[in-house]
Amino acid sequence: MVLIGVGRTADVYVVDERWVLRRYRDAGLGDAEAERALMAYLHRCGYPVPVVRPRENSPATDLVMERLDGPTMTGALFAGLITPQEAGATLALLLTGLHSLPARWSADPRERILHLDLHPENVILTSSGPRVIDWSTAAEGHPGLDRAMTAVILARTGAANPKRTAVMRDVLAALLAAPSARLDPEELEEALRLRTSDPAMTEREIALLGRAGATVREVAGLQPA
Numbered sequence: 001m002v003l004i005g006v007g008r009t010a011d012v013y014v015v016d017e018r019w020v021l022r023r024y025r026d027a028g029l030g031d032a033e034a035e036r037a038l039m040a041y042l043h044r045c046g047y048p049v050p051v052v053r054p055r056e057n058s059p060a061t062d063l064v065m066e067r068l069d070g071p072t073m074t075g076a077l078f079a080g081l082i083t084p085q086e087a088g089a090t091l092a093l094l095l096t097g098l099h100s101l102p103a104r105w106s107a108d109p110r111e112r113i114l115h116l117d118l119h120p121e122n123v124i125l126t127s128s129g130p131r132v133i134d135w136s137t138a139a140e141g142h143p144g145l146d147r148a149m150t151a152v153i154l155a156r157t158g159a160a161n162p163k164r165t166a167v168m169r170d171v172l173a174a175l176l177a178a179p180s181a182r183l184d185p186e187e188l189e190e191a192l193r194l195r196t197s198d199p200a201m202t203e204r205e206i207a208l209l210g211r212a213g214a215t216v217r218e219v220a221g222l223q224p225a
């Protein structure tokens with residue numbers, strides 16, 4: 001099978017013109033079945049995710065989904081196909097749209113489905129609009145945490161790569177300028193805590209998160225920590 005995508009935890013292969021296979025490198029890295037059920041629910045709600053195929057007899061590491069035809073938002077941004085303002089506004093719309101849907105499990109009406117990793121690598125810009133992929137970290141909770149997580153990831157990507165710092169800051173500013181995207185300082189701290197608590201984090205990554213937090217506070221007009 002032809003490999004078309006390599007992520008942190010999974011590889012993505014072409015099945016045919018219409019479908020791709022996303023396969024976890026290790027069964028312990030994620031729950032493809034839970035992602036399939038969530039993506040099917042989101043699709044029924046009209047949210048822009050790839051169509052998923054029923055499991056049939058496939059291994060638990062595998063998810064077969066619609067093959068998407070465009071670049072990632074990161075690819076489009078650095079190829080000059082979209083502006084940082086368009087990228088930030090699109091991320092804001094994708095977050096708001098997700099958070100407008102009813103949660104599947106939570107009885108608390110303030111809690112919604114959260115992606116928790118909704119950044120430009122996980123958005124594919126198809127000819128019929130953006131599609132959100134990589135639902136491995138999804139959970140239910142307060143929407144502000146999802147927005148804060150996206151903001152932290154944008155700032156961290158900028159901090160990690162000097163060539164991308166200015167562009168990522170502009171994407172972040174556009175995200176935070178959207179009326180729905182006001183950041184709550186406590187949710188920002190929670191997002192930073194969640195990212196920092198990953199035992200796989202290196203010292204360098206933790207230092208980058210410190211800088212990312214400072215950038216988000218500055219762009220959002222919040223008090224420094």
Ligand SMILES: Nc1ncnc2c1ncn2[C@@H]1O[C@H](COP(=O)(O)OP(=O)(O)O)[C@@H](O)[C@H]1O
Pocket residue numbers: 004005006007008009010011012020022050065066067068069072121122133134135136
């Ligand atoms: N449905 C799809 N159609 C085409 N390419 C895809 C699709 N899903 C994922 N990819 C490609 O595979 C890459 C990794 O997929 P992703 O689900 O984000 O894995 P990871 O969790 O490991 O980051 C994506 O950045 C994208 O380039």
Ligand SMILES: [Mg+2]
Pocket residue numbers: 007008121122134
């Ligand atoms: Mg990904």
